[in-house]
Amino acid sequence: MSENQTYTLTINGLKREVKDSWIGESLLYVLRERLGLPGAKGACEQGECGSCTVMVDGAAVCSCLVLAASAVDSDIKTVEGLAPDGSLTDVQQSFIDNGAVQCGFCTPGLIVAIHNLLDSRPAPTDLEVREAISGNICRCTGYGRIFAAVQDVIEQRGATR
C-alpha cells in the first residue's frame, strides 16, 4: 500500500501540508491523524451521525465521506477554527450554560452544524433548527438542552442586533 501522496489543504484559514499519505484517506482521518485537529469525531464513518461535521466552502458536510485529497481547492473550517484565540463562541458558551454537553462526543459536530445554520439563517424557525441538526445524533442528552441552547443563542443574537 503506497503512502506517497502529498497535497495541501486550506484549514481554518491556514495552508496545511499533508505528506506521505494514502490516497484513500478521508478528510476526517487526515484532520485527526495527520494534522493534529481531532475536534471532528468519527462515530459511524457512514455519514449517519454527524459527529464528523465540518464546513467545506461554507457547506456543512460529513468529513468521513469526503476524500481528503479532493478538498485541496476548498476552504475547510473545523470546530477548532470557530473561535479566535481559544475563546468560546456564543454557541459554545450557550451549550455549557444550558447543560447541553454530557459525554461531549456529538458536541463538536453540533457546534459546527449550528454555526453553519446561523451563518446563513440568523432567525430560523423551530422547524428549521430541528431540520438543521437532524443530521447530528446524540445518545446522551435527549436533545432538549441542545435545542434550548440554540434558542438562547437566537434570542441573544436577535436582541443585540
Place this chain on the structure above:
Amino acid sequence: MSTVKTRRDVLGTNALRPDGAAKVKGEFSFSSDMWSDGMLWGATLRSPHPYARILRIDTSPALAIDGVRTVLTAEDVPGVLTYGLIDQDQPVFAVDYVRYMGEPVAAVAADHPETCRRALAAIVVEYEVLTPLTDPEMSLDDSVPAIHPNGNVFRHQRIVHGDTSVVGDVVVEGEYEIGMQDQAFLGLEAAMAIPDSDGAGVELHIATQWLHEDQKQIAACLGFPVERVRLVLGGVGGAFGAREDISLQVHSCLLALATRRPIKMQYSREESFFGHVHRHPARVQIRHHAKVDGTIVKIEARMLFDGGAYASTSSAVLINGITHIQGPYRCPSAVVDGFAVRTNNPPCGAMRGFGVVQACYAHESQMDRLAEACGLSHVEIRLRNAMRTGDTLITGQPVESVAPVERCIRETDALPLPPPLPETPNALELPGGTGLTSRRENIRRGIGWGVSIKRGLRRLQHGSMLARRWCRHFEVRHIGGGSRIRHTCTTDCTKCARHQRRRRRAHGHVYWLSRLDVCITPDLDERWCSGRCMPTRSRTSLRARGYDERHRCLASGDRR
C-alpha cells in the same frame, strides 16, 4: 468579581461542567484522540460464524504484507486464556471453537489502518461450521449438547415469598418478549497501549467503566502482576453499560508487547456492535392474582434471559430482573423462576437498567391489563397497589427507604397532557418523526403509563466460583415465618451480619437482611454466608444456624 464559595453557597447554584469548555471546543481528549510517536495500528479478525470449530489458522499471508508487524492468536496469550466479570469463560482469542458471530480470532498490528484491513482479509481460517444454538428455551433442555464446557445455563434463581397457595379472584396472564438492544454510545471503542521499555509492563489509555476490573482481567491475561498494568482513563464517549466488559483492552496490550511499539486500536461502528455486550433479549411469562378491587395478592413469573455466548454479567442481570418483577407495587406472595442461559447469539451484559427494563415492561403491561380486568383506570390500579415505606419486598427485604410511589403517580397524573396533534402533523414535530427507527406504518403513537423502580440489590449477584456452585439451585424463602433469610455469599469472614447493620447506618444502603440468625462455629469446614459487604468488598462468611436447612434447599433445588 470573585466570590469565595462556602459549602452553603453551592446548593441551588448552577454548577457548570469542568470539562464543558474543552468539549465544546473539540479539545477534550477521548481515547480515540490519542496519538503517539512510532505508533502502529491494531485491528481484530472476527468469526463470520455463530458456532464453528476452528480447524486451522494460517497467518503467514498476512505477515507477508508490507507494513504488517505481527499477527496474534490464542497461542500468543501468555497468561490466562479467558476473562470475564463474573465467570472467566470468555476467550481473549477463540480457542478451538467460535461461539458467536464476531468472536475475536486474531489481531494484527500494522503501519496504517488500511494495511490492517488488508492483513485481516489475508488471514486464512478454516472452520467446520456447526449448527448454532439460538433458541434460549433449548438451552434449558438437558438433551441439547453444551456449547461450552461450563454448560448452557449461567444461572437459575427462584424466589418464593409469602403464601403461595393464594389464588386471586382476578387473574391476568401475559407473555412478553423483549428484543435485544444496543447501547450504541457514540464514542467508539478505542485504546492506546504503550509497552514498558523492559517489556514487562504496559500502560493502557482506555475509555472504560471499570478501571480496576479491567486491570485485574488484563493483568491475568498478560501474565503480569497487577501493578505492571497501568490504566489511564481516556475520555469516555458514552457507555451505558457497554464498557463494563473487556473489548479491545487485552488485544491492544498484547499487540503493544509483541511489537514493542505503542498501539492505537479503534472500532468502526459495525465492529462496535460485534465488540461489546448488548441488552438481554428476554421472555417473561407472568401472572398477576388480584382481589376484585384490584389489590395484588400474588405474582407468578418465569423469566428467561438469553445471555448469548459468554457469561459476562448475565447472572447479575437475571437477579435484577427477578427481584424487580413486582415493580413498585405491594406484593404479599410470589413465585418467580429466573433463568439466564447461554446460546450462540451475541453475548449480553450490562445496559442501562441491567435486567430491570425487561421486568418493567412486563409488570407495567400487566398493570394495564389488570386495570381493565378490574374495571379500574390505569392510574387507579397503580395507586391502589403503590409500594410504601414499611412494605416487604418479595425478597423478604423491608422497604426502609423513602418510597413515594403514590405521590409520583398523583403528581404525574396532575401534569397537563400535551396539546392534541393536528390532523396532519409535521413529522419534524413528532418524537422520532423523521428518524429511521422504524417504518412509518409500524409506528403507533399514544400516551400511556409506566412506573418503575430500580434499587441496588447486590446480595445475590457476584460470588466466587465456589459459592456460585452452591447457590445455583438455591431458594430464597422466609423460614418458619421469621426473618431469617439465607443466600450464599462470596466467601469467608466472621462478622458479616454485624458488619452489614453498621454499614447500613453508615451508608444508608438498604440491605438484603435486617436480621440474621447466625452462629459461628469454626470447626465446620463448609462455609455459608449471609452476604457480601459491597462497600468494602470484605470477604466474609459465617455459618448460619440451620445448616440442615441449607442442605435441604440445595438437595431439593430444581434446574427448571
